[in-house]
Amino acid sequence: MFGWAALDCYFAPVRIWMKGIVFNLLEEVVIRNYGDDTWDELLTRTGLDGAYTSLGSYPDEHVGELVGAASGMLGLTAGEVLRWFGQEAMPLLAARYPVFFSSQTSTRPFLLSVNGIIHPEVRKIYPGADVPTFEFRDGLDGRLMMAYRSPRRLCALAQGFAEGAAAHYGERLEFEHVECMLKGDERCLCAISFTGDGRA
Amino acid sequence: VGTLGQDPGEELIKLKRRLERERRARLESETIAEHGLRELYEKKRQLELLGEIAVAANESTSVDELLRFALGRVCQATDWPLGHAYVARDAGAKKRLVPSGIWYGSDGAGMEAFRLKTEATGFDPEVGLPGRVLSTGAPAVIPDVTKDGNFPRAEAARQSGIRSAFAFPVLTGTEVAAVLEFYSERLAVPDEFVLRLMAQIGTQLGRVVERKRLEDQLIHDASHDPLTKLPNRTLFLDRLGHAMAVNRRHPEVAFAVLFIDLDRFKIVNDNLGHRAGDELIVQVARRLLALLRPYDMVVRSPAVERPGYELLARLAGDEFTILLEDVRELSVAVRVAQRVLDALGSPFSIDGHEVHISGSIGIALSATGYTAPDEMVRDADLAMYRAKALGKARYEVYDGKMYSMAAGRLQVESDLHRALENEEFVLHYQPIVELSTGETVGFEALVRWQKPGSGLVYPDRFIRIAEDTGMILPLGVWVLREACRTMRGWHEEFARERPLTISVNLSARQFAQPDLAQQVRQIIEETGIDPGTVKLEITESVTMGNAQQTVSVLSELRELGVRFSIDDFGTGFSSLSYLHRFPFEMLKIDRSFVLRMGQDGDSGAIIRTIVNLARDLGMQVVAEGAETEAHVAQLKKLHCDFAQGYFFSRPVEAEAVRGLLAGERREVGLGRD
Numbered sequence: 001m002f003g004w005a006a007l008d009c010y011f012a013p014v015r016i017w018m019k020g021i022v023f024n025l026l027e028e029v030v031i032r033n034y035g036d037d038t039w040d041e042l043l044t045r046t047g048l049d050g051a052y053t054s055l056g057s058y059p060d061e062h063v064g065e066l067v068g069a070a071s072g073m074l075g076l077t078a079g080e081v082l083r084w085f086g087q088e089a090m091p092l093l094a095a096r097y098p099v100f101f102s103s104q105t106s107t108r109p110f111l112l113s114v115n116g117i118i119h120p121e122v123r124k125i126y127p128g129a130d131v132p133t134f135e136f137r138d139g140l141d142g143r144l145m146m147a148y149r150s151p152r153r154l155c156a157l158a159q160g161f162a163e164g165a166a167a168h169y170g171e172r173l174e175f176e177h178v179e180c181m182l183k184g185d186e187r188c189l190c191a192i193s194f195t196g197d198g199r200a
Numbered sequence: 201v202g203t204l205g206q207d208p209g210e211e212l213i214k215l216k217r218r219l220e221r222e223r224r225a226r227l228e229s230e231t232i233a234e235h236g237l238r239e240l241y242e243k244k245r246q247l248e249l250l251g252e253i254a255v256a257a258n259e260s261t262s263v264d265e266l267l268r269f270a271l272g273r274v275c276q277a278t279d280w281p282l283g284h285a286y287v288a289r290d291a292g293a294k295k296r297l298v299p300s301g302i303w304y305g306s307d308g309a310g311m312e313a314f315r316l317k318t319e320a321t322g323f324d325p326e327v328g329l330p331g332r333v334l335s336t337g338a339p340a341v342i343p344d345v346t347k348d349g350n351f352p353r354a355e356a357a358r359q360s361g362i363r364s365a366f367a368f369p370v371l372t373g374t375e376v377a378a379v380l381e382f383y384s385e386r387l388a389v390p391d392e393f394v395l396r397l398m399a400q401i402g403t404q405l406g407r408v409v410e411r412k413r414l415e416d417q418l419i420h421d422a423s424h425d426p427l428t429k430l431p432n433r434t435l436f437l438d439r440l441g442h443a444m445a446v447n448r449r450h451p452e453v454a455f456a457v458l459f460i461d462l463d464r465f466k467i468v469n470d471n472l473g474h475r476a477g478d479e480l481i482v483q484v485a486r487r488l489l490a491l492l493r494p495y496d497m498v499v500r501s502p503a504v505e506r507p508g509y510e511l512l513a514r515l516a517g518d519e520f521t522i523l524l525e526d527v528r529e530l531s532v533a534v535r536v537a538q539r540v541l542d543a544l545g546s547p548f549s550i551d552g553h554e555v556h557i558s559g560s561i562g563i564a565l566s567a568t569g570y571t572a573p574d575e576m577v578r579d580a581d582l583a584m585y586r587a588k589a590l591g592k593a594r595y596e597v598y599d600g601k602m603y604s605m606a607a608g609r610l611q612v613e614s615d616l617h618r619a620l621e622n623e624e625f626v627l628h629y630q631p632i633v634e635l636s637t638g639e640t641v642g643f644e645a646l647v648r649w650q651k652p653g654s655g656l657v658y659p660d661r662f663i664r665i666a667e668d669t670g671m672i673l674p675l676g677v678w679v680l681r682e683a684c685r686t687m688r689g690w691h692e693e694f695a696r697e698r699p700l701t702i703s704v705n706l707s708a709r710q711f712a713q714p715d716l717a718q719q720v721r722q723i724i725e726e727t728g729i730d731p732g733t734v735k736l737e738i739t740e741s742v743t744m745g746n747a748q749q750t751v752s753v754l755s756e757l758r759e760l761g762v763r764f765s766i767d768d769f770g771t772g773f774s775s776l777s778y779l780h781r782f783p784f785e786m787l788k789i790d791r792s793f794v795l796r797m798g799q800d801g802d803s804g805a806i807i808r809t810i811v812n813l814a815r816d817l818g819m820q821v822v823a824e825g826a827e828t829e830a831h832v833a834q835l836k837k838l839h840c841d842f843a844q845g846y847f848f849s850r851p852v853e854a855e856a857v858r859g860l861l862a863g864e865r866r867e868v869g870l871g872r873d
Binding site for chain 2: 054055116120121123124127
C-alpha cells in the first residue's frame, strides 16, 4: 500500500500543471472498467471536485492523489495503476485523434513520431503543455532504446502507452526498465522489442 | 430533480440521459475549442514566420543568404524537412530555372540521391514542379511525387524517400525570379492558408531581389563608364590594387599599365561636336577591346592563382588604361602598345566624316616597385606625356626622370596662370615686307612671356601647355586685343596710303569656340581698328574635321571684314582640296623650306609650286624665315609676294616699331621734298 510519502517520489516538489485531457482520460478509463460509482468514490476519497475540461490545466498532484486512491481501492501499486491507465487510454486517444495512428503502420514508427509529430501537435492545441521529450536510438541487440527524463517520473505511464499502442497495431512488446529514476538513476532508459505482424 | 408522480427509477434514467447530453456537449465544445486553438496557433506561427522573413528581408546583405534563411524558416514552420531554391535565368526569349545549390535539410539521411539529381537538373517552363510555378507564377502542390506524371526527378525522389512536394515563386512584379520547393517524406498537402502565406513570402522575397538588382546596377554604374560600358577609374584602380597584392605574394608575376591618350581628340570634339566626340570614344573603345582578346596577348603562367588577363578601362575623356597581368617581360607590354597604335592608326568614320587620330601611350611596369595603384597610373600618365612631347603616335616606358620633367611642367602651368593675371605677356612684332618694293606692309604679332626672374620666354616653351590646359583661350583674346589696339595706334600716328596690316595667330582651340566671331567683333569695335587690316593666321589642322563648321565660322569672320592667311603651309597634312573651299587670301610658306633653299634644289621647286598654286587660286604668298640676302633674292626670283625674317628684322617691341615707322616717314617725307 502506498501512503502519501510513497507517492511523493512520483511527482516533483515544484508545482507543475497537468492538462485536463489526462483527467478526462482517467475518468473515462475508470468508468468504463469499474463504473461511475468507482470514479465518484475516488473523488470522495481524494476530496477533489472532479470538474475537469480538456482545455484546462490542473495541479499535477491531483494525478498522484487519484492514482494513490486507485491503488488503494484496486489493490495495485501506483506503477501498476499508471501502466494500466496508459494501456486503457490508448484506444480512447485513437478514437479522438485518429490521424496520429493512421499515418503510421506499426508501433515502432508510431513511438518515433511522438517527439516530431504528436507532441508538437499537442502543443498547438494546448499552448504551454509540458510534454516530455524522449531520446530514441537503436540498441545493439536490435531493441529500441528510449530514454526519458522528467520530474514527474511517469515511466510506468509511458510503458502503458507503448503497450496500448502495440495493441492498437496488433503487436506485442517487451518493455524493460534498464535504468529507472524510481530506482535512483538520473534517467529512465527503457529497452523495447516488438513482436507481431504489423497492423491487426 | 423529479417530477411529481413519477417512478424514481424512470427519473434516474432521465437524469442519466441529461448527464450524458451534458457530457457530450462538453466533449463537443472541447473539440471545437481545440480546433480553434490549433488554428489560432498555426496562424500565429505563420504570421510570426512572415514577420521574421520581413525582418530578414530588410537586414539581408545578399539574396542567397536570404533565400537560405527563408528555406530554413519555411521548413521549420511547416514541418517540411527539405527545401531548395531554383533561380531564374534568361535563356533567349524565355526564362529557365537553374539549381541554386541553396538547400535546407539536404544533409538529412538518404537525401543525397535527390540532392545530386536536383543540382544536375534545370527546368523550362511547364516542366516539373519548378517549371509549373515558373509558367503560372503561383504556388503548386504535388501530393505524391511518385504518382505524378510531370515530375522528372521522381526516381531520385523515390530513392530519397520523398513523397509530397509544394513550391512557390519569388516574384518581382509579375516575373518569377526564383522558385522555392519543399519536400516531405510524409504524404501531406499544405492547406489553402499556408499556400497563401507562401505566396506572400514569395512577394516579400521578390522585393529584396528587386532591391538587390537595383543595388547591383548602381554598383555596376558606379564602377563603369556609361558611354563605353568599360570599367572606370574606380574599378581600374581596384583591379590594379588586386594585381599588386598578387605581385606581393608572387613577385615573379609582373604586370604593366598602359596609359593611352588620343592625339587630336579635342580638335575632333571641338570641330565635329561632342556627340561625334562621344562616337569616336565608343569606336576607339571597341577597337581596343577587340585588340585585347586574352589568348595571344599575355604569357600565361599556371602557377598563379588567376590567369593573367587584360583589363581595359576608360579613365576620363579620351584617356584609356590597360592593365596587363602576368607580363613576363617588357616586350609583351611593348607589343600590346604597338598594337594599340596600329589599331588607332586607321581612320575612323564619324557621321560620314573620315577622322584621323592617333594615340600616345605611356607604359609603367610593376618592376618599378609600386605600393599604390594611383602612383602607377600617374607614372604611366607621365610616360604618356613624354610620348606626346616626343611627337605623338608613339609609346614611352616610364623612367624616373619623367617625374621631374612632369613636375617642371606643372610649375609652368601654375606660372602661366599667374602670368595671365599679372599681365606678364608682351607682344613683339615682325615686319612683313613686299619684295617688289621693299616696303613694310604689315607686322605679325608674336607673344612673349616676361617671366619674373627668367627673362623672356618664347612661345615654344609654353604655347603647348597653354593649349592643353585651355589657357590659350584667354591668352588668345589678350593677344588679339593688344595687337589690334597697338596697330590702331600706329594707323593714327603713321597714316599711309596702304594701311599696315596686323597678323595674329589663331590656334585650333580658339577657332573651335562657337562665339569666336563675336569675340573678334567686340575687339574690333573696342579698338576701332579697320577690320580689313586684321589678318588671322590659322594652321592647316584647323581646317580638318568639320568642314561645314569651318566654312561657317570663316564666313562669319569674313563678314566682319577680317582676312585670313594659312600658316605654316606645307608642314601639316596638306590636303590641297580644302584650299579653294575656304576664303584664304594669303598663304605662308613655312620657314623650313626657305632655310633649306640654298642647300637642296627640291626646296626651290616646292616654293615655286606653292607660289604657282597660290596664284592660280588667287592667293598671295608670304615666305617666312628670310634670313639672308640670298634668300631674299631667290624668293624674288620665285615671284614670292612678301617675306619676313631676320634679314629684314627680328620681332621687336612695339616701341622699336614706332621708331622704325617714324624713320620711314622721315625718309618718305624727305623724298617728297
